[in-house]
Amino acid sequence: xxxxxxxxxxxxxxxxxxxxxxxxxxxxxxxxxxxxxxxxxxxxxxxxxxxxxxxxxxxxxxxxxxxxxxxxxxxxxxxxxxxxxxxxxxxxxxxxxxxxxxxxxxxxxxx
Amino acid sequence: xxxxxxxxxxxxxxxxxxxxxxxxxxxxxxxxxxxxxxxxxxxxxxxxxxxxxxxxxxxxxxxxxxxxxxxxxxxxxxxxxxxxxxxxxxxxxxxxxxxxxxxxxxxxxxx
Numbered sequence: 001x002x003x004x005x006x007x008x009x010x011x012x013x014x015x016x017x018x019x020x021x022x023x024x025x026x027x028x029x030x031x032x033x034x035x036x037x038x039x040x041x042x043x044x045x046x047x048x049x050x051x052x053x054x055x056x057x058x059x060x061x062x063x064x065x066x067x068x069x070x071x072x073x074x075x076x077x078x079x080x081x082x083x084x085x086x087x088x089x090x091x092x093x094x095x096x097x098x099x100x101x102x103x104x105x106x107x108x109x110x111x
Numbered sequence: 112x113x114x115x116x117x118x119x120x121x122x123x124x125x126x127x128x129x130x131x132x133x134x135x136x137x138x139x140x141x142x143x144x145x146x147x148x149x150x151x152x153x154x155x156x157x158x159x160x161x162x163x164x165x166x167x168x169x170x171x172x173x174x175x176x177x178x179x180x181x182x183x184x185x186x187x188x189x190x191x192x193x194x195x196x197x198x199x200x201x202x203x204x205x206x207x208x209x210x211x212x213x214x215x216x217x218x219x220x221x222x
Contacts, residue, residue: 030208042115042201042213043154088153092208098144098169099211103153 004032004089004102012108019076021105023089024069030092032065032072033099037086046074046087081111112137115214117202123220124192132187132217134202140212142205143185144169145177147198148216154201160185161207192221 007022023032031050035043049056049065049072056063062075076083086106090099118133134143144159146169156169158177166177174196176188185204189196197220203211 033210035211035213040216042215043203043211045210045212048210090211096207098156098159100156101146101154103151 004091004100006087006089006102006105008105009103010106010108012110013079015079015081015109015111017079019079019083019107019109021074021087021089021107023072023074023102025072025089025091026070027091028094029067030094032063033090033092034061034063034072034074035088035090035101037088037104039085043088076107079107079109081109083107084109114138115202115204115212117200117214117217119217120215121218123222124189125222126193128192129188129190130192130219131189132200132202132219134185134187134204134214135183136185136202136204136212137183138204138206138212139182140204140206141182142207143179144203144211145175145185145187146201146203147171147196148201149198157187157200192219194221197221 004025033048034046037043060077065072086104088104090101115136145157146154155171160179163182178186200217202214205211
């Protein structure tokens, strides 16, 4: 069973708007990671946030982590058409088990 | 560095045929993974390896076998292909507990 679940499943916005995606998970984690996948390509790592961190930034990306609610959010600011992709969260659970990926959020940015 | 490479990129098999997918990484990573991705299902872990000579089952291991004879290579075998194994296969590697690096994928069709 998959632990990370993204919400919404699909999101369509205009270029320049902000996009927010959420991820919920079930067990205690070492870290939570976000990945992007362009159509037909492999996943690319975006950002990793550790369990003792609450917020992390990378360029136009902002990730938050609330371990009490077992949830994370990914914010993409000032979106561009090139941000159109699927975004996945993955949880690294305590115990050195493999990452578990959610089903992803499909983001469409309309120029 | 080439990163993670996968061979072949595309393959069409008939039911009952066998094949081997090759994953190679040049980053000296200990951990390697094989996933399959189907529409609406996200990434599902087939098998993984935490070091040369080791393998372990993931979420959907049935119908697949793997070998990790060399640290840089992780092979995924299908002994008797079935239409249910039509999918896109991704390999990934990492140094624990960091992010994973993915290959470009192999698109397999079983007729």
